[in-house]
Each structure stands twice: as structure tokens, then as C-alpha cells.
Amino acid sequence: MMGTEIEFTREEPALGELATREWLTRTWATPKGLNGWLSNVDHKTIGRRSLIVAVCFFALGGLLALLMRVQLAKPDNTLVGPDLYNQLFTMHGSTMMFLFAVPVMQALGVYLVPLMVGTRAIAFPRLNAFAFWIYLFGGVMLYVAFALNIGPDTGWFSYVPLAGPQ
Secondary structure, three states, X not given: OOOOOOOOOOOOOOOOHHHHXXXXXXXXXXXXXXXXXXXXXXXXXXXHHHHHHHHHHHXXXXXXXXXXXXXXXXXXXXXXXXHHHHHHHXXXXXXXXXXXXXXXXXXXHHHHHHHHHXXXXXXXXXXXXXXXXXXXXXXXXXXXXXHOOOOOOOOOOOOHHHHOOO
16 A cells, blocks of 8 residues: 555535635625624624723723812812722722723734734634623623622722722
8 A cells, every 4th residue: 555645535516716706705794683793703893892892991981080080179079978989999990901901902902913914814703702792791790880889999900908808
């Protein structure tokens, strides 16, 4: 058997170039409708969504900073109480670090790296889409807790001296 080459061939119906191009276009097309919008795994779409959500969280963090600045604008201001101020402080820090700074860098990476490498899609596209939805859900839950007055109030980064038992 030495020197014998075995050739494996796969018999497929021959498609014309136009039919092949149409088939590939359908395969890589963005799904339509709400289900398609929710389940899209294109890296450019996910990157844009993440960037938009990060900018929205940036605006929310800026509003929290504005409230803190207004509270500190004059002595003995009663705009917010001490507990709400601590929540504002913690929410501002958590928002800026965990809901804006890190996700905006990830969004740029998700959008740009596959384009720079020259691939059609990012590695693990479904996991990437899942990460976006978990990021959005986590940020919304943090702000829901804040709106219900049960938000975190342990300092900017929740460092251990402030985050321990009172």
C-alpha cells in the first residue's frame, strides 16, 4: 500500500456561480423581524449595540455625577439625604467602570478585531451575543435596584473597608 494515494471526494450537485452567490447571501443575511433582531450574532451589530448601550449608561452616570455636584454646590444642601448620596456615589462609580469603561472597550474590540483580522465573523458569535444581553440585563437590574432604593451604597468600587458589615 506504500505510495498508494486515497482520494476522498464528496459528490455534491454542481451549483452555478450565481446560485452559489445567492445561497451564500441568504446564509449570511441578517434575520428579519423581532426574532431576528433578538438573535442576531453579527459582530458589527453586537458591537454597535454594545457601544450604544455603553453611551446610554455613560449618560446615566453623568446624571448621577450632576446630582452629586448639585448636592455639594452649597453647604447644608438638602437635595439628597446621606443614604441616597452614598447610593449615588456607588452607582456613579459602578456605572462608569463596569457599565461604561470596560464595555465600551469590549464593544470596539468586538466590532473592529474581526475586520482587522479579515474574518467574516467573530469567534463564538452566540456567546458574544449572549454576553451583550447579560450586560444589558445586569445594568438594567442595577438601575432597577437603585430606583427601588435598594441600590448599593458601599463606595465607588465597593472596597472592603466600606463594603463590610456596618
